[in-house]
Amino acid sequence: MIQAAAKRLGHTIHRFAALDSTQVEAARSAAAGAAEGTVVTTAHQSAGRGRRGRVWLDAPGESLLMSVILRPPIAAALAPQLSLVSAIAVVDALHEVAGIQGEIRWPNDVLLDGRKVSGILAEALSDAAGRLAHVILGIGVNVNQLVFPGELGQGATSLRLATERPHEVAGVLAALLDALQERYARFVEGGLSTLRPTWLERAWSIGRRVHAGDGREGLAVDLAPDGALVIRLDDGAMVRVVAGEVTTEADRAPAH
Numbered sequence: 209m210i211q212a213a214a215k216r217l218g219h220t221i222h223r224f225a226a227l228d229s230t231q232v233e234a235a236r237s238a239a240a241g242a243a244e245g246t247v248v249t250t251a252h253q254s255a256g257r258g259r260r261g262r263v264w265l266d267a268p269g270e271s272l273l274m275s276v277i278l279r280p281p282i283a284a285a286l287a288p289q290l291s292l293v294s295a296i297a298v299v300d301a302l303h304e305v306a307g308i309q310g311e312i313r314w315p316n317d318v319l320l321d322g323r324k325v326s327g328i329l330a331e332a333l334s335d336a337a338g339r340l341a342h343v344i345l346g347i348g349v350n351v352n353q354l355v356f357p358g359e360l361g362q363g364a365t366s367l368r369l370a371t372e373r374p375h376e377v378a379g380v381l382a383a384l385l386d387a388l389q390e391r392y393a394r395f396v397e398g399g400l401s402t403l404r405p406t407w408l409e410r411a412w413s414i415g416r417r418v419h420a421g422d423g424r425e426g427l428a429v430d431l432a433p434d435g436a437l438v439i440r441l442d443d444g445a446m447v448r449v450v451a452g453e454v455t456t457e458a459d460r461a462p463a464h
Contacts, residue, residue: 217245217276217392218385224250226268231331231346234275238333238342244279249381270366272349272380276388277342280396284340287332288451289435291316292407293395294345298326299410300387302349305380306371311412314428314437314454318349319412323365325350347384351377400435407431413454421452428454 220243227233227250234248252268278290295316302310302318302325310318310325318326329346350356350366352374367375394402408414408431418428418439424447430438436448 217389218247218381219243219245221247221249224248226250226252226254228255229253230273230275231329231344234277234344234346235331235333238277238344242277244277244342246277247274247385248276249274267353269377270350270352272347272351272377272384274348274381274384275344275346276385278345278392279342280340280392282340282396284332284334284338286400287340287343288315288330289400290343290345290392290395291328291330292400292431292435293391293403294328294330294347294388295326296403296406296410297384297387297391298328298347298349300391301380301383302326302367304383304387305375306367308367308370310410312407312410314411314413314431314449315435320365320367320370322412324363325365325367325370349380349384351375351380401433404431404433413437413456416456418454418456420449420454424449 222237230248230250230253237246237248250273253273292315295312295318298318299310299312302308308320310320313319316328317324326347326349330343332343333341335341350364352368353366354368356364367380391403411431413428414430416428417425419425420439424439424441426439426441428437429440432438432448436450437454439447439449441447
């Protein structure tokens with residue numbers, strides 16, 4: 209039986225017209241003792257962040273920008289797996305609100321027709337004894353943008369562009385919290401192994417030639433049980449990528 213979180217995700221939602229970053233605000237709340245499931249959302253971020261220190265750009269009111277506090281009873285080393293779990297939930301939510309099927313670029317970008325519609329950032333904090341204290345899970349979804357600045361215009365998309373109709377940001381948030389509630393509960397109960405088949409079914413990266421940040425190249429062939437990307441090199445050797453940048457020739461612009 210899947211056990212629900214102690215409190216439902218989104219039981220408390222702090223809404224702001226503008227923030228520097230939902231990640232920063234949620235971290236402040238977590239440090240002050242906010243309960244698991246507390247959500248911070250804003251219509252605009254002045255200093256939004258993506259993976260690997262990238263800046264997340266948004267137009268006020270056109271994106272879903274949220275961070276949720278998680279306090280999973282797992283080892284700190286497993287916290288990065290929450291990014292993969294969250295990507296599945298984003299795909300669930302997009303299908304629920306728009307009837308479209310997203311794909312996941314390892315580890316956690318969500319794509320529509322090969323263009324990025326959502327990014328995820330999971331930041332964990334451990335206590336002095338090395339125990340996981342909390343994870344701040346940040347999720348951004350491009351909802352109603354019609355244009356993107358500079359190079360982003362080549363590699364990004366939005367729900368509105370993909371479906372040719374506008375969507376309510378609040379509706380996307382509600383669907384995402386519902387999906388994340390279910391996927392997170394499964395992860396806490398049974399680990400990544402319970403969700404790995406679903407991730408693979410929705411994987412954009414698998415079967416494509418990829419380039420790892422350390423210079424290795426080959427065909428992405430699998431997601432390892434711990435969430436690493438398995439690549440078959442040109443000489444037939446199998447290697448694992450556990451972190452860092454992985455790109456393909458099909459990536460038309462840097463991810464944000």
